[in-house]
Amino acid sequence: MTETAAPLPAPDVRIISTGLFTPPHSITNEELVEAFNAYVERFNEEHAGAIAAGETAPLQPSSAAFIEKASGIKARYVLDKDGILDAGRMAPRLAPRGNDELSVLAEIAVAAARDAMRAGDIGPQDIDGVICAASNMQRGYPAMAVEIQDALGVDGFGFDMNVACASAAFGIETGLGLIRAGARRILMVNPEICTAHLNFRDRDSHFIFGDVATAVILERADEPSHGEAWDILGTRLKTRFSNNIRNNFGFLNHCERADGGDADRQADPFTDKLFKQEGRKVFKDVVPMVGELIAGHLADVGVDVGDVKRFWLHQANLSMNEFIARKVLGRDATREEAPVVLDAYANTSSAGSIIAFHKHRDDFAVGEVGVISGFGAGYSAGSVIVRKAA
Numbered sequence: 593m594t595e596t597a598a599p600l601p602a603p604d605v606r607i608i609s610t611g612l613f614t615p616p617h618s619i620t621n622e623e624l625v626e627a628f629n630a631y632v633e634r635f636n637e638e639h640a641g642a643i644a645a646g647e648t649a650p651l652q653p654s655s656a657a658f659i660e661k662a663s664g665i666k667a668r669y670v671l672d673k674d675g676i677l678d679a680g681r682m683a684p685r686l687a688p689r690g691n692d693e694l695s696v697l698a699e700i701a702v703a704a705a706r707d708a709m710r711a712g713d714i715g716p717q718d719i720d721g722v723i724c725a726a727s728n729m730q731r732g733y734p735a736m737a738v739e740i741q742d743a744l745g746v747d748g749f750g751f752d753m754n755v756a757c758a759s760a761a762f763g764i765e766t767g768l769g770l771i772r773a774g775a776r777r778i779l780m781v782n783p784e785i786c787t788a789h790l791n792f793r794d795r796d797s798h799f800i801f802g803d804v805a806t807a808v809i810l811e812r813a814d815e816p817s818h819g820e821a822w823d824i825l826g827t828r829l830k831t832r833f834s835n836n837i838r839n840n841f842g843f844l845n846h847c848e849r850a851d852g853g854d855a856d857r858q859a860d861p862f863t864d865k866l867f868k869q870e871g872r873k874v875f876k877d878v879v880p881m882v883g884e885l886i887a888g889h890l891a892d893v894g895v896d897v898g899d900v901k902r903f904w905l906h907q908a909n910l911s912m913n914e915f916i917a918r919k920v921l922g923r924d925a926t927r928e929e930a931p932v933v934l935d936a937y938a939n940t941s942s943a944g945s946i947i948a949f950h951k952h953r954d955d956f957a958v959g960e961v962g963v964i965s966g967f968g969a970g971y972s973a974g975s976v977i978v979r980k981a982a
């Protein structure tokens with residue numbers, strides 16, 4: 593603790609367990625690039641005349657070496673592999689389900705939630721509320737969280753929230769607030785079917801995302817402990833508007849389509865409703881924003897940066913994480929200090945920092961401190977400082 597910092601109040605909320613659902617299929621960069629390049633070849637053949645006349649630009653092939661060098665990603669887990677690698681389709685095949693069936697987003701959230709409940713020895717009767725915090729909800733309503741709550745047999749309440757890749761950090765802060773308002777335990781889930789909003793025909797971004805679901809259970813600190821616990825020493829949130837990561841899918845699409853929309857949308861109604869980003873600008877804007885957020889948060893909570901054992905950062909881009917850790921630490925972080933899961937999972941939006949926390953915390957001794965941080969579209973960023981409890 594610094595000399596000037598006021599003594600911290602005793603932590604009143606803790607994380608008692610996490611859960612992870614990893615889809616059964618993985619796609620390597622090489623497989624993805626092969627499908628993309630087959631699409632490029634087909635497009636260029638079909639438009640050979642227009643390309644020769646200078647009316648259409650030929651598409652450029654993708655490269656597995658570029659993807660790994662630019663992002664650190666080597667593979668990604670996906671709910672459906674065949675549809676993505678089908679050069680005539682390039683989108684996952686997720687069969688529509690009837691209203692009486694569990695929806696696919698809820699299904700993966702339930703799998704992660706059950707994993708967390710098993711790990712924390714928590715039954716549905718022990719949970720007072722469910723937060724579904726993710727970048728993409730499967731529908732407008734009923735809320736995904738209410739369906740997940742029902743599937744798990746949880747009494748109480750559920751609601752959805754979306755702060756893009758920062759959703760988990762915002763969800764933890766929201767769960768903490770609900771516990772301070774009287775709840776005993778809150779389950780927060782992050783189901784992310786990122787491949788469904790990714791344009792696999794876009795060379796700049798076709799490699800970015802994967803699918804996964806994570807879950808976190810938060811508990812009032814005076815509940816009898818079941819085992820592992822992580823005191824939450826502080827949470828901090830930050831948003832700043834930017835269009836540099838954007839997805840225009842929404843409920844107004846129906847009337848926009850009826851009106852004809854603008855020229856761009858008429859030309860390509862499909863891609864405007866998928867993920868788009870200015871990757872370089874995102875990099876330049878978000879690195880300092882997150883670095884300052886974490887460093888300022890640690891200082892205000894009275895934790896010396898040198899006492900932080902681990903940074904469980906959002907997993908979008910390897911060099912982005914390296915820059916952020918360097919900005920906070922004043923030197924390069926080791927892989928042990930800032931673990932990487934994006935090599936195998938790619939960007940899984942809000943779930944990334946929770947996967948890192950889930951997989952890389954077994955070596956913590958009581959009293960050691962780490963930071964969970966998510967950041968992305970909005971822009972949005974969140975920091976959660978945790979300390980391993982007795």
Ligand code: COA
Pocket residue numbers: 653654655658659662663757795796797837869870871872874875908909912939941967968969
């Ligand atoms: N295969 C081969 N070459 C490619 C390519 C591909 N798939 N995609 C782009 N390139 C080329 C470009 O044409 C460009 O070539 P040029 O220099 O001749 O013009 C070059 O590679 C660099 O492209 P650029 O888009 O500037 O790459 P980058 O180094 O910025 O990396 C990202 C791209 C997306 C990996 C990177 O910007 C990023 O991760 N940004 C942050 C993303 C992020 O965190 N988003 C949050 C989402 S939640």
